[in-house]
Amino acid sequence: MPPDLWDLHALMFKSRCFEEAVRQVWWQGKISGEMHLGMGEEGIVAGIVSQLQDGDAMALEHRGTPPLLMRGVDPLALLREFMGRPDGLCAGMGGHMHLFAPALLAASSGIVGASGPAAVGFALAGQSQRPGSVALAFFGDGATSQGMLLESMNLAVVWKLPVIFVCKDNAWAITTPAEGAVGGNLRARAEAFGMPAWEVDGRDVTAVWQVAQVALQSARAGNGPAFIWAHCIHLEGHFLGDGLLDMLRRPVYSLQKRGWPMLKSFLRPKGALWGERIASLRQVLSNVAAAQAQTNHHDDPLTFSRRSLKAEDPARLAQLEKDIREKTRQLLASALSEGQPA
Ligand SMILES: Cc1ncc(C[n+]2csc(CCOP(=O)(O)OP(=O)(O)O)c2C)c(N)n1
Known part of the structure; x- marks a missing residue:
């Protein structure tokens, strides 16, 4: 069955509004340290995460906010976490890069490439404890030549582990262009390990969804890992204040x-x-x-989905976005008005 673009757009727009709120709080100085947002990657994340099932796991990198939100983590717990509060998702100790949602089998790490081994561990456990489940590994192009990620890909093939390796390629690792750091073709690399691989336009959530459906089915059926290479942009650069x-x-x-x-x-x-x-x-x-x-808004995945939905029903789209904006505004107001818990 084809995906429902209304649902996917709502997921992406919720994530976008939440990250806009985070951006506001960060600029107000209420979040300390760096802040990496996933604005621009939502098409990739929604296309894949929307198809996860109970028992599936996610190993994330330093842009973990959109996948966690789309998987159902409480946004208030996330915002409190970023603000370093003891009632945050990880008691204010993880910040935005080191998050853990045990009930959802989701964990993130700021160590570039670390999502590979973590996903392999999730998948190894899943193979015996949750048959038919999968583990996702999200990472950027900057991680693709990290030894631990390549070792994970190899091990996943050899042990036929249900891992979906997802490269969200914006062609930059901070200020290093991918053309100066990534040799060869990433799809060919993954195929050389012996796994099926796809290259997809990450601006197009439907295209990502379709590729992910095939990859997930294959991994769930016990055929081992798969690789998705999806292109995207980062609307806020590497991090806030870039x-x-x-x-x-x-x-x-x-x-x-x-x-x-x-x-x-x-x-x-x-x-x-x-x-x-x-x-x-x-x-x-x-x-x-x-x-x-x-930061070109023509390459924004939301611009893409909005174009189709506007043509279908502009009033419905306006209402959908209005409701999500309002909910985010209330969430932000409640987070900012809270005192520190006793
Ligand atoms: C092992 C390791 N090396 C270096 C860094 C510093 N670092 C943080 S983010 C980053 C760039 C990552 O680029 P990419 O994987 O393409 O992800 P993007 O930020 O573009 O989403 C680097 C080098 C790190 N966190 N971990």
């Missing part, structure tokens, strides 16, 4: 903060040759341009 995006969004502030140190190092009497300095400066400018391309 320096490259900041140069575009707050040029005056950025010039004050970064312009003078950059000029000083550029003009230093000792150091690199002039040609190298100019090349470095050019590299920074081209990274800023690339960061802007990452």
Whole structure:
């Protein structure tokens, strides 16, 4: 049966609104440390997570908020966690990167590549304790050459483990472009390990859903792991306050903060040759341009789903989004008005 785009859009939009609220709280200084959002990845996450069943597991990386929300974690517990509160999902000790929802068999880690071994562990346990279940491993392109991830893929094939390896490829690992760090073709790599692999446009939630359906069926039937390579963008750059995006969004502030140190190092009497300095400066400018391309709303998965739904029933779409916005507003208000628990 084809997926219901209304349901998938609602999942994606809930996640988007929640992360917009998180962004607001972070800029207010009420969340300490870094904050990596999944804005731009929702098409990939919704297309896959919406098909999980009881007993399935998720091993997540530093962008764990959308999958956890879509799997049903209490958003208030998540927001409290990010704010470091003792009544948060992990008693305020995990922050946004190290989350654990035992009832949903979901765990995240900020160690790049660690979702591979964690998913293999989930799948190994699932094979004997929850036959027919699967484990997801979500990771970015920056993790694809990590030894532990490649070892996990190999082990999953050898032991025929029901793992779905999902690469959410935005073509960047912080400021390192994938073309300078990832050799070969990721689909061919996975196939070389002996697992079926698909490449899909992560902006298109329906396309992801369809590929994931085949991958999940295969893993549940005992055929071993599968690999999904999905392309996406990150609308907020690598993390909130991303320096490259900041140069575009707050040029005056950025010039004050970064312009003078950059000029000083550029003009230093000792150091690199002039040609190298100019090349470095050019590299920074081209990274800023690339960061802007990452935030192109034409590539937003919500723009994609909205286009189809608007054509079908604009009033229904407006109402759906209004309701979700209102619920998120109430959630945020209640989180911000709470005192610390005794
Ligand atoms: C083992 C390890 N090395 C380096 C880092 C620092 N680090 C955090 S996020 C990141 C980039 C990850 O890029 P990617 O996997 O493509 O995910 P994205 O942030 O683009 O979603 C790096 C290098 C880390 N957390 N863990």
